[in-house]
Amino acid sequence: MIKLLLTDLDGTLTEDRGTYVVDIGAIKALRRAEKAGIRVALVSGNSYPVLRGLHNYLGLSGGLVAENGCFVFHGGVTFRVCETVPREVVSEFAKTFNLRESWQNEFRRSDFGFTPAELKDEMIKWAEERGLVVQSSGYALHLSGKPGGKGAGVRKLLELANVKREETGAIGDSRTDIEMFREAGITAAVSNADPELKRVASISLKLKSGAGVMEFIDMLLS
Ligand SMILES: O=C(O)COP(=O)(O)O
Ligand SMILES: [Mg+2]
Known part of the structure; x- marks a missing residue:
């Protein structure tokens, strides 16, 4: 019995990648899951x-993991998982690789976003030398x-929600979701x-992004 459904956002709850x-259909499906007792x-x-x-506005109750794993919110409690990345390091990364910073960077502390999303070997080396981690979500x-x-x-999140791995479902679209799938x-x-991601998933859905979310929730509820 699934008690908690973890869902990725970009490329998963959206109409496409x-x-x-x-x-909208995916959001309605999440609400159906919540009504059936599966927290999202x-x-x-x-x-x-x-x-x-x-x-809050979508009517979910399972909490959230933000900043690509670095920030957790559940039942009114917030928790920082990762080390803080100094602002100068964020600017240096953008400058070195000629990247644009995400408008959301102003609201982040441990994980920062940049575009274009193309991950290069030099970036991985640069991050490793500074004790940091770099990944691409496709976005x-x-x-x-x-x-x-x-x-x-x-x-x-699972610890705060007191939910076991076997009681947890997950859906996603990108390499960055592999680590979520392991849990x-x-x-x-x-x-x-x-x-x-398809290689490590227990189910490869027939439908893309949001339509795939509906497909998966129908499976969980049937
Ligand atoms: O923030 C991103 O780059 C993508 O976000 P996601 O983890 O919801 O796909
Ligand atoms: Mg995604």
């Missing part, structure tokens, strides 16, 4: 204020303090997901 337009949590590379707003590059990545944040019992990759 590469758009920020949320799929957002697990995303987005910042805390963006996810907290969505969590943005993420530079984070250690441990970085969705896994550590999801472990903390969940049933995992579903949308049809347009990165091949690396």
Whole structure:
């Protein structure tokens, strides 16, 4: 029995990958899950204020993991998982690789976003030399303090929610969701997901992004 459903946002709750337009049918499916007693949590590379707003206005109750795993909110409690990244380091990364900073960087402390989202070997080396982690979600590059990545944040959320791995479902679209999948019992990759994610998923869905969310929730509720 699934008690908690972890859902990624960009590329998963949206109409497709590469758009920020949320799929209304997917939101309705999340509400159906909540009504049936499955709590829904957002697990995303987005910042805390963006996810907290969505969590409350969409009528979710499972809490959230923001900043690509670095920030957790559950039942009124907030928790920082990763080391803080100094502002000068964020600017230096953008300057070195000629990247644009996300408008959400103003609201972040441990994980920062940049575009274009193309991850290069030199960036990984640059981050490693400074004790940092860099990943790409397909929407943005993420530079984070250690441990970085969705896994550590999801472990903390499950602990706060007092939910076991076997009682947890997860759905996502990108490589950055692999770590989230390792912490969940049933995992579903949308049809347009990165091949690396499909390889580790327990279910490869027939439908893309938001339509895939409806498909997965129908499965969980039937
Ligand atoms: O913030 C991003 O780059 C993408 O966010 P996601 O984890 O919801 O796909
Ligand atoms: Mg995504």
